[in-house]
Amino acid sequence: MTNAGVVELNREEFLRYGRHLIIPEVGLEGQRRLKSASVLIIGAGGLGSPLAFYLTAAGVGRIGMVDFDVVDLSNLQRQILHTTKDVGRSKLESAREKLESLNPNVKIETYEMRLTSENALDLIKEYDIVVDGTDNFPTRYLVNDACVFLKKPNVYGSIFRFEGQVSVFYADKGPCYRCLYKEPPPPGLVPSCAEGGVLGVLPGIIGTIQALETIKLILGIGELLIGKLLLFDALKMKFRELKLRKDPECPVCGENPTVKELIDYEAFCGITPEQTLHQSGLEITPEELKEKLENGEDIILIDVREPVEYEINRIEGSKLIPLSKLPEKVNELDQTREIVLYCKMGGRSARAVQLLRELGFTRVKNLAGGIDAWIEKIDPTMPRY
Amino acid sequence: MKVKVMIPTPLRPYTENRDSVEVEGNTVSELLNALTQKYPQLKRHLFSEDGNLRSFVNIYVNDEDIRYLDGGNTSVKDGDVVSIVPAIAGGN
Numbered sequence: 227m228t229n230a231g232v233v234e235l236n237r238e239e240f241l242r243y244g245r246h247l248i249i250p251e252v253g254l255e256g257q258r259r260l261k262s263a264s265v266l267i268i269g270a271g272g273l274g275s276p277l278a279f280y281l282t283a284a285g286v287g288r289i290g291m292v293d294f295d296v297v298d299l300s301n302l303q304r305q306i307l308h309t310t311k312d313v314g315r316s317k318l319e320s321a322r323e324k325l326e327s328l329n330p331n332v333k334i335e336t337y338e339m340r341l342t343s344e345n346a347l348d349l350i351k352e353y354d355i356v357v358d359g360t361d362n363f364p365t366r367y368l369v370n371d372a373c374v375f376l377k378k379p380n381v382y383g384s385i386f387r388f389e390g391q392v393s394v395f396y397a398d399k400g401p402c403y404r405c406l407y408k409e410p411p412p413p414g415l416v417p418s419c420a421e422g423g424v425l426g427v428l429p430g431i432i433g434t435i436q437a438l439e440t441i442k443l444i445l446g447i448g449e450l451l452i453g454k455l456l457l458f459d460a461l462k463m464k465f466r467e468l469k470l471r472k473d474p475e476c477p478v479c480g481e482n483p484t485v486k487e488l489i490d491y492e493a494f495c496g497i498t499p500e501q502t503l504h505q506s507g508l509e510i511t512p513e514e515l516k517e518k519l520e521n522g523e524d525i526i527l528i529d530v531r532e533p534v535e536y537e538i539n540r541i542e543g544s545k546l547i548p549l550s551k552l553p554e555k556v557n558e559l560d561q562t563r564e565i566v567l568y569c570k571m572g573g574r575s576a577r578a579v580q581l582l583r584e585l586g587f588t589r590v591k592n593l594a595g596g597i598d599a600w601i602e603k604i605d606p607t608m609p610r611y
Numbered sequence: 612m613k614v615k616v617m618i619p620t621p622l623r624p625y626t627e628n629r630d631s632v633e634v635e636g637n638t639v640s641e642l643l644n645a646l647t648q649k650y651p652q653l654k655r656h657l658f659s660e661d662g663n664l665r666s667f668v669n670i671y672v673n674d675e676d677i678r679y680l681d682g683g684n685t686s687v688k689d690g691d692v693v694s695i696v697p698a699i700a701g702g703n
């Protein structure tokens with residue numbers, strides 16, 4: 227961000243960035259700053275798509291992207307970097323193709339890997355700004371801590387259904403993510419987008435706000451979301467801004483930090499109810515369930531998803547009791563019979579199994595991998611979502 | 612005094628899908644007690660076993676975090692908006 231003087235724009239770039247050059251707040255100096263800046267985007271999905279498109283279009287000189295996923299048909303409702311013909315392909319390959327064809331002046335660097343405590347510092351130190359577009363708590367805490375240690379700004383955005391949060395965490399100048407939330411929720415308590423859903427346009431809105439803040443950071447203009455949390459409610463079409471403060475007791479950026487190096491973030495965020503059940507043998511595979519059903523064994527099969535999901539697909543003979551309704555319906559269940567619970571992928575039903583066990587049920591099991599695994603292993607003709 | 616409490620999307624399944632609930636109380640603690648009495652399932656999402664607010668949930672009175680006001684004893688007045696702001700991680 228400092229050596230803007232040394233880069234020059236070529237003839238093509240003057241024309242390409244013409245609408246930037248004539249804004250006094252950007253101008254030639256600003257466009258040179260963009261060209262000499264580097265940004266690392268974590269995640270090439272819902273948030274990463276609009277982010278990468280706009281930062282590339284704006285002429286950020288070097289853009290890194292980290293992801294290890296392949297494009298799935300169910301991504302296309304919101305991940306606009308990828309198209310139907312990219313299904314099955316690496317997200318980063320797909321991203322590189324789109325971004326290079328949008329703006330060949332930008333250097334796109336791709337890292338096909340999971341960001342871990344072992345590689346995060348080496349990777350992040352090569353960039354001026356980090357933009358967090360991941361989808362899980364362990365990576366978010368990892369990105370936060372690494373940015374605090376390296377004194378890099380972390381442009382944060384997260385989404386759930388109709389709701390989004392944006393902030394700029396920059397421990398040198400304000401609070402970090404841990405000042406806001408010292409610890410993550412226990413696994414399984416907050417549903418992921420895969421389980422809870424997300425309106426396709428929402429990551430577009432939140433991701434473009436992240437892109438905007440990134441560009442303002444590079445240009446050094448305007449007011450940034452440092453020390454502020456922007457909340458967006460798409461249904462109400464309302465933005466609200468809350469104050470964030472630097473917590474003097476923050477474990478990573480506070481006065482007496484207790485976290486001084488990257489830790490094991492999977493352990494920090496806890497093992498999921500699903501992993502717990504797997505380890506204690508309280509799950510059943512699709513194959514085992516099929517056999518039991520075919521043998522006519524006495525099993526109560528309960529689907530703990532939402533009614534709309536049940537409408538799309540269901541295992542024959544199952545009874546729908548959404549997870550949120552389970553506590554009030556528990557009296558209707560016979561404790562002496564064998565009960566198998568399932569959801570889409572096994573996460574919600576694992577929580578349901580734990581809930582029933584806490585209430586004294588002993589013959590309850592979780593269908594490993596949920597109905598998705600059932601479709602894959604037993605009945606591929608069933609519709610997937 | 613009746614004060615509006617804003618319910619975030621992830622917790623709406625426990626409040627009959629309401630995005631805000633009006634409850635009676637003079638302090639934040641009183642409001643949250645009234646709220647969890649009305650919706651008992653909300654309780655374990657807001658408070659840990661020892662009764663403290665969970666570390667991934669923040670409560671705001673208007674735009675200020677109660678951790679930097681008077682915590683649960685923060686008093687509320689007519690027209691204040693109380694928000695529950697939990698950590699969310701989605702991005703994909």
Ligand SMILES: [Zn+2]
Pocket residue numbers: 397401402403404405406473476477478479480
């Ligand atoms: Zn901090």
